Amino acid sequence: MPQLYLVPTPIGNLEDITFRAIRILKEADLVLAEDTRKTLILLKHYGIEQKVVSHHSFNEHQTLKTVVGKIRSGLTVALVSDAGTPGISDPGYLLLRECLKDGIKVECLPGPTAFIPALVNSGIPCDRFLFEGFLPHKKGRQTRLKELSEEKTTMVFYESPHRLLKTLEQFCEYFGEDRTACVSRELTKIYEENRRGTLTELKAHFGEKEVRGEIVIVVQGKK
Numbered sequence: 001m002p003q004l005y006l007v008p009t010p011i012g013n014l015e016d017i018t019f020r021a022i023r024i025l026k027e028a029d030l031v032l033a034e035d036t037r038k039t040l041i042l043l044k045h046y047g048i049e050q051k052v053v054s055h056h057s058f059n060e061h062q063t064l065k066t067v068v069g070k071i072r073s074g075l076t077v078a079l080v081s082d083a084g085t086p087g088i089s090d091p092g093y094l095l096l097r098e099c100l101k102d103g104i105k106v107e108c109l110p111g112p113t114a115f116i117p118a119l120v121n122s123g124i125p126c127d128r129f130l131f132e133g134f135l136p137h138k139k140g141r142q143t144r145l146k147e148l149s150e151e152k153t154t155m156v157f158y159e160s161p162h163r164l165l166k167t168l169e170q171f172c173e174y175f176g177e178d179r180t181a182c183v184s185r186e187l188t189k190i191y192e193e194n195r196r197g198t199l200t201e202l203k204a205h206f207g208e209k210e211v212r213g214e215i216v217i218v219v220q221g222k223k
Contacts, residue, residue, distance in 0.1 A: 001105060002071050002072070002073075002074050002075055002076050002077075002104070002105075003071065003076055003077075003104060003105035003106065003107060004071060004077050004078075004079060004095065004096070004099045004104060004105070004106045004107070005024050005028065005076070005077070005078045005079065005106075005107050005108075005109065006079050006085065006086045006087065006092055006096065006106070006107070006108040006109065007021050007024055007025060007078045007079065007080050007086070007109050007111070008021065008080075008084060008085040008086070008109060008110070008111025008112050008113065009021070009039070009042055009080050009081070009082075009083055009084065009111070009112065010042070010083060010112055010188065011083040011084050011112050011113070011114045011187055011188055011214070012083070012186065012187055012188035012189040012192075013188040013189065014042060014045050016111075016112050016188055017042075017046075017111070017112075018109065018110070018111055020109060021109055021111060022046050022048070024078055024109065025043065025046075025048050025050060025078055025080075026048050026050065027076065028050055028076050028077060028078035029050070029051075029075040029076050029077065030050070030051055030053060030070065030075055030076075030077045030078070031043070031050050031051065031052045031053070031077075031078045031079075031080065032052075032053055032054075032055035032067065032077060032078070032079045032080070032095075033052050033053070033054060033055060033080055033081075034054075034055065034056045034057075034080070034081045034082045034086075034090060034091055035054075035056070035082050036052050036053070036054050038082050038083075039052055039080055039082075040052060042080075050078075055067070055079065055091060055095070056091055057091050060091050060094050060095065061094070064094060064095060064098050065098075067095060068095075068098050068099060068102055068104065071099065071104050072102065072104065079091075079092055079095060083112070083114070083214070084111075084112050084113045084114055085108070085111060085112065085113045086108075087108075088113050088115075088133075089133045089134055089158050112188075114158070114184075114187055114214060114216050115131060115156045115158070115216050117184070117187055117188070118156070118182070118184035118187060118194070118216035118218055119154070119156055119216075119218055121182070121184065121194050122154075122181075122182035122184070122194070122196065122218040123182065123196055124154050124180060124181075124182060124218050124219075124220045125154055125220070126154060128153045128154065129153055129154040129155065129156055130148075130151060130153050130154070130155045130156065131156045132148070132155055132156060132157050133157070133158050134157070134158045134159070135157060135159075135167070137163075141170075145170060145171075145173075145174040146174060148174070148175075149174045149175055149222065150222060151221050151222060152221040152222050152223075153221045154218060154219070154220055154221055155218070155219045155221065156216065156217070156218050156219075157216070157217040157218075157219070158214070158215065158216060158217075159215045159216075159217055160214075160215065161185075161211040161212055161213065161215060162211075164183070164206055164211050164215055164217075165203065165206055165207055165211075167217070168183075168199060168202055168203040168206065168217075169203060171199050171217075171219060172199045172200060172203060175199060175219060175222075176199070177198060177199055177200040178198050178199070178200070179198065179199050179219060179220060179222075180196075180197070180198060180219075180220040181196075181197070181198070181199050181202055181217060181218060181219045181220065182194060182195065182196045182197075182217070182218045183195045183202055183206065183215060183216075183217050184215070184216045184217075184218070185211065185212070185213040185214065185215045185216075186212070186213035186214075187214075187216070189213070191213075199219075
């Protein structure tokens with residue numbers, strides 16, 4: 001039966017993929033990839049030779065109907081993002097929604113996502129948490145930070161390397177300089193770093209070095 005599979009892929013270490021994910025990628029008629037270059041590295045590593053087509057945030061609106069049509073015609077399609085689970089701060093939701101509207105079977109495989117290891121490894125309570133993802137870059141950013149300043153559960157954010165220091169400065173302003181937090185980067189890779197401390201300490205640490213890699217920030221809720 002033709003359907004759409006959402007297939008999580010490793011966030012760094014290529015060994016972090018399930019046997020089932022490999023099987024689905026081998027059996028799919030078509031693989032939709034956020035970045036075909038990155039996906040082809042993964043597929044080549046596991047000897048997968050399926051056709052790969054670009055599907056990302058800049059073209060997904062234009063390609064939705066085409067992809068849905070391919071699935072309805074009998075193709076099984078696997079959707080992957082650059083790393084982690086599609087739809088978690090990555091393309092995937094729009095295609096999922098259209099397929100469900102069209103009565104197409106959709107299945108999301110369990111697998112890697114960056115914020116779970118960062119959250120658990122932070123040492124901050126993780127029995128209840130708020131996943132915020134990427135904050136707005138401009139419009140609405142300060143309003144959202146003000147709202148989050150009263151949040152009592154652990155908060156999880158994604159951030160890019162070049163915005164990390166500014167974000168930590170804003171967290172100090174809105175959450176308080178002594179709020180406990182953890183910054184994780186390069187997760188599962190050789191140079192993985194999990195830096196814990198107050199927001200002031202983290203700001204000082206990352207202000208003295210060049211930061212690379214995708215970043216997860218875990219911040220303790222207001223006491």
